[in-house]
Amino acid sequence: MDKNEIAVILNEIGAILDLLGENRFKVIAYQNAARTLENLQEDLGQLIQQERLGEIRGFGPHIQEKVVALYKTGKLRYYDELKKSIPVGLIDLLRIPSLGPKKVRMLWTDLQVESVEDLKDRCEKGLVAKLGGFGEKTQEKILEGIGNLATYRGYFFWIEAWNSAQPILELLKKSPLVDKAEVGGSVRRKKEVIRDIDLLCSTEKPEAVMKLFIGSPGVQKVINHGETKSSVMLGSGIQCDLRCVNKDQYPFALTYFTGSKEHNIVLRQRAIDRGLKLNEYGLFPVKGAPQKSLKCNEEEELYRKLGLHYIEPEMREDTGEIAAAETGALPHLVAWKDIRGTFHCHTTASDGADTLEAMGEAARKLGWEYLGIADHSKSSVIANGLDEKRLLAQIKQIGELNQRWKGQNFRLFAGSEVDVMINGSLDFPDEILAQLECVVASVHSGLGGDEAKNTARVIKAISNPCVTILGHPTGRLLLSREGMKLDMNAVLEAAAETKTVVELNCTPSRMDLDWRHWKSATRAGVLCAINPDAHATAELEQVRMGVGIARKGWLTPATILNTRKLAEVEKFLRAPKSKRILGKP
DNA sequence: GCCGTTTTCGGCCCGACTGTTTTCAGTCG
Numbered sequence: 081m082d083k084n085e086i087a088v089i090l091n092e093i094g095a096i097l098d099l100l101g102e103n104r105f106k107v108i109a110y111q112n113a114a115r116t117l118e119n120l121q122e123d124l125g126q127l128i129q130q131e132r133l134g135e136i137r138g139f140g141p142h143i144q145e146k147v148v149a150l151y152k153t154g155k156l157r158y159y160d161e162l163k164k165s166i167p168v169g170l171i172d173l174l175r176i177p178s179l180g181p182k183k184v185r186m187l188w189t190d191l192q193v194e195s196v197e198d199l200k201d202r203c204e205k206g207l208v209a210k211l212g213g214f215g216e217k218t219q220e221k222i223l224e225g226i227g228n229l230a231t232y233r234g235y236f237f238w239i240e241a242w243n244s245a246q247p248i249l250e251l252l253k254k255s256p257l258v259d260k261a262e263v264g265g266s267v268r269r270k271k272e273v274i275r276d277i278d279l280l281c282s283t284e285k286p287e288a289v290m291k292l293f294i295g296s297p298g299v300q301k302v303i304n305h306g307e308t309k310s311s312v313m314l315g316s317g318i319q320c321d322l323r324c325v326n327k328d329q330y331p332f333a334l335t336y337f338t339g340s341k342e343h344n345i346v347l348r349q350r351a352i353d354r355g356l357k358l359n360e361y362g363l364f365p366v367k368g369a370p371q372k373s374l375k376c377n378e379e380e381e382l383y384r385k386l387g388l389h390y391i392e393p394e395m396r397e398d399t400g401e402i403a404a405a406e407t408g409a410l411p412h413l414v415a416w417k418d419i420r421g422t423f424h425c426h427t428t429a430s431d432g433a434d435t436l437e438a439m440g441e442a443a444r445k446l447g448w449e450y451l452g453i454a455d456h457s458k459s460s461v462i463a464n465g466l467d468e469k470r471l472l473a474q475i476k477q478i479g480e481l482n483q484r485w486k487g488q489n490f491r492l493f494a495g496s497e498v499d500v501m502i503n504g505s506l507d508f509p510d511e512i513l514a515q516l517e518c519v520v521a522s523v524h525s526g527l528g529g530d531e532a533k534n535t536a537r538v539i540k541a542i543s544n545p546c547v548t549i550l551g552h553p554t555g556r557l558l559l560s561r562e563g564m565k566l567d568m569n570a571v572l573e574a575a576a577e578t579k580t581v582v583e584l585n586c587t588p589s590r591m592d593l594d595w596r597h598w599k600s601a602t603r604a605g606v607l608c609a610i611n612p613d614a615h616a617t618a619e620l621e622q623v624r625m626g627v628g629i630a631r632k633g634w635l636t637p638a639t640i641l642n643t644r645k646l647a648e649v650e651k652f653l654r655a656p657k658s659k660r661i662l663g664k665p
Numbered sequence: 666g667c668c669g670t671t672t673t674c675g676g677c678c679c680g681a682c683t684g685t686t687t688t689c690a691g692t693c694g
Binding site for chain 2 (some may be wrong): 341
């Protein structure tokens with residue numbers, strides 16, 4: 081069993097223990113262990129073999145024993161026994177807003193609810209409202225929650241949240257009542273998928289701002305409405321929360337509401353270690369009479385007072401950033417202004433919406449120096465993939481356009497998004513690929529397969545001296561399809577070895593390679609290309625979010641090909657693959 | 666269930682809001 085499958089089981093164990101009314105810190109211990117596994121960079125098998133599992137924080141003897149059993153046998157008696165103790169359908173009930181472990185347990189013991197269907201039935205019969213601690217309103221809320229389970233998938237791509245948040249944020253910023261307003265939470269941290277939008281503002285008149293907020297355009301329903309905190313449901317189906325604080329509290333609240341929860345817990349612990357108490361309103365001395373908060377004008381000052389260098393929001397996931405901030409070892413993250421061009425773009429020749437020329441002009445408008453064209457190859461029939469003849473014609477056309485832009489510090493690179501066949505060979509013969517400047521090799525079909533087979537397939541493809549970039553390495557589609565099972569460490573090592581660039585595909589539903597892998601990719605010496613996989617001129621903008629994901633992966637300009645100047649990229653692509661320099665040239 | 670140079674036992678981040686209660690538990694982030 082792999083680490084992600086084990087993480088799912090640990091999470092489930094946590095949920096069941098929670099429902100059984102176990103000590104909540106025991107529950108948290110399992111949830112933390114699951115999260116640690118999901119983010120684990122090192123190979124789990126190796127850690128187990130070298131008996132180093134205990135070195136991981138939060139992995140005590142009991143959890144170690146369970147992880148090892150699951151890894152080696154895929155079975156765990158403790159888990160099987162636990163599953164017998166409650167109906168499995170109860171876990172689903174925890175996804176309904178207003179229902180936590182205590183209430184779910186009551187529904188089960190008092191009303192024999194064992195599934196969402198059962199719960200709907202009991203609500204419709206009015207039985208839930210009669211239960212102690214419940215009431216009419218709770219029953220209504222539950223019914224509504226059940227309806228939403230079906231309507232909304234509960235998670236959204238980052239860009240959907242960003243677009244939903246903008247009109248409200250603009251309204252708040254324009255209001256004379258509001259001093260400052262910002263989006264916090266996972267949207268600010270640039271998580272690839274988000275659950276809700278957290279807005280924060282500084283004001284002296286919170287109640288008036290709350291009224292403004294709940295009446296904002298796009299608000300479909302008011303969920304909560306308090307003096308300093310309100311929640312609404314937007315037309316997009318995304319829940320949006322707003323918190324109001326005053327000017328002095330703002331930096332503390334911004335840090336608090338940016339999270340992540342795990343990052344905050346570490347910050348609070350650091351405060352305690354220094355005889356302080358940290359919350360969303362300030363940083364307070366604990367000893368003696370109640371005192372005023374220490375003053376901080378910016379988040380930077382707050383971090384400094386906790387003995388840390390400033391940590392960019394994207395890095396606040398408790399995956400090593402605190403230790404790095406202690407010693408000043410944080411990387412200087414890539415920014416949008418560092419980007420000088422991109423690769424992997426489609427045109428009307430295959431399944432794109434805009435012409436070669438329009439794509440080039442759009443890239444120039446962004447101030448870029450180059451754009452790599454990579455239309456589909458012939459096997460991608462549905463995407464109108466190019467055959468050899470059409471590809472050669474496109475190369476010629478690109479040459480003509482480059483003549484027109486000569487001397488203007490801009491050019492197109494001729495390329496192809498060539499399909500990787502099931503055996504790892506490519507959709508075009510080498511003599512055709514050799515005529516291209518930038519070849520993106522992507523797997524589009526046969527994503528099932530077992531890990532060893534998939535890994536061999538990808539490694540064979542990138543070992544081809546004509547392949548410049550490995551496109552969307554896993555082929556995952558966020559919120560709908562798992563990616564290929566791959567031995568990622570082996571793929572990344574092979575990429576570094578063969579001098580193949582690895583793509584960070586920033587289509588909102590892909591964000592592939594995942595940010596969690598980039599730290600180890602960089603360690604292996606891999607060079608990244610942030611590519612939009614644009615099928616229209618407007619989609620070139622996807623690189624903005626790609627930069628956000630790159631920042632989550634701790635990437636610096638030196639580790640990204642498309643921060644290089646045109647002349648440097650030309651030199652890189654012209655050189656024989658084995659002679660290319662992946663590190664800073 | 667995990668953790669520890671103030672601790673091997675007794676902690677484990679902290680506050681707003683709701684709905685149900687007559688002062689607070691549960692949920693949420």
